[in-house]
Amino acid sequence: MHLQTIRVHLGQRGYPIKIGSGVIASVGQELNGLNGTGVVAVITVEGIRRLYGTAVEGSIAGSGIRPVVIEVPDREGAKTIQTYAEVMGELLAARAGKDALIVSLGGGCVGDLAGFVAATYMRGVRLVHLPTTLLAQVDSSIGGKAALNLPGGKNSIGAFWQPCLVLSDVDVLKTLPQREVGCGLAELIKYGAIMDIRLFEFIEREKGRLKALEREATLRAISAAARLKAKLVSVDEREAKGLRTLLNFGHTVGHAIEAAMEYRGYSHGEAISVGMVAESRLARLLGLCSDDEAERLERIIESYGLPTRLEGVPKEAIVDLMWHDKKVEGGRLKFALPNGLGRGIVVADPPTETVAKALEGVVGD
Incomplete structure (x- = not known):
């Protein structure tokens, strides 16, 4: 497995974006290097879990970590105050503490929700993005924006909360509907x-x-976009x-x-x-x-x-x-x-x- 690594330079809050083929197989190893003894909570949707849950959860478990998996509604249904409150309740029920690690497994909406959860749970816990859509890989998983919607406006409630790692696997894009x-x-x-x-x-x-x-073309395009966004985020x-x-x-x-x-x-x-x-x-x-x-x-x-x-x-x-x-x-x-x-x-x-x-x-x- 060959990974391209692009860095977001934000001092101690900087992080790598790792892009390649077969990245999912290394998720557990990557998280093992980040996690101590805290709860690892994977926030995802039913369809994505059906496709990649076994591989991701198996990789995490194989590194000695037992993940807590939290399923949320698909698309913009993930970005509601009600869904946010339910996820926070599940984290409390799992006795997740300040040392918890939130992993988003899904597209931009799941990433937005997971980012806002990470920014606000216990006043901030660590976050890893595992984006499964092209849109999330080229844009929303990078830069730390996290948000929920209100009926009158998209992303009206939000925060900046940088992840500590972004892992983009181009192979998962093959299962996307053409519209995605x-x-x-x-x-x-x-x-x-x-x-x-x-x-x-x-x-x-x-x-x-x-x-x-x-x-090859997809890797080149994703890497180019990620590099552009990382550069902008690093300076602004x-x-x-x-x-x-x-x-x-x-x-x-x-x-x-x-x-x-x-x-x-x-x-x-x-x-x-x-x-x-x-x-x-x-x-x-x-x-x-x-x-x-x-x-x-x-x-x-x-x-x-x-x-x-x-x-x-x-x-x-x-x-x-x-x-x-x-x-x-x-x-x-x-x-x-x-x-x-x-x-x-x-x-x-x-x-x-x-x-x-x-x-x-x-x-x-």
């Missing part, structure tokens, strides 16, 4: 569009290999400098779409795809990118089978929900926008009429 693969590909497109033109061109060129999750962990905010390209509109649809219908990646189309149009209207660049981005999104339009939700509802976005400061909307392809810029308080115009033809009847 698309969600991760949307985030990869985001990284290329906002930060790295070479990655963007690779995604354009290797569409067939990436859609098929061919191992809490978005104080505005650098990490670049990763929110597509998310101001995308999160509003998710809230408008009550987290049903469109997945996160699909909502972000529509969000990137709308926000690239905003960038074009603001003179940040050309018509050709905005159209090129829309073409690549469409070529991966991702949506570029949202019908049935009035654009006024989307604009209203944007004001619940966590990036709103001082009554000003904030967008991460492409400043030409491969570069990004954070724009605060663009004219409301320009935002509405950018949504025309993208959102609405």
